[in-house]
Amino acid sequence: MHDLLHTATSFLAEVPDFGGGEAPPGAERLLKVGRWVMWGVTFLCVVGFLFIGAKMVNAHRHGELEDQGKKLGIALFGVFIIGSATGIVGALLG
Template sequence: MVFAHATQAVTEVVLSLPFDLPDPDPVQPPGTEGFTSIMGWAKWIALAVCILGLFAAGALMAIQSRRGEGGEHVGKIGMALGGTIVISAAASLVGFLVG
């Protein structure tokens, strides 16, 4: 009981203090413009590979469906879609961090 009151008192004191934390704007270091261009190219190439992977998985599914093996390619489609999600999330995260 005493610990709870002490914790509450410390919390109230800390929260009542005027904190003025700095919030600087993100600035890209000079000379790194080429790096952002390379990241854009890598994103484009990676997404193109994922799209080609979807095309290939769909074509293999259509060809092998007559033999009863079409369902095996659903995992490949899932992996290609998962790769697209990871690439898009990484690009968005880097874009957020860079500014």
């Protein structure tokens, strides 16, 4: 888990490339807020995976594992979208 948080925070430390031009006044504060939001969302994703994993163990004991697999797939898709958010926006703007 430490490696995941280290990877997430090193990824979040990078400033997204919005193209040329000069940043407006106060842009550094906006990027700081964006990094905090991204860190919070990453934390929630990790907690969500831990929660889904615990539910999968419990469901396996009761023979109801199929429903949890769907929830895991949805969570993985959400993490993919969150992780590629700056790339998607960059592609749409560029």
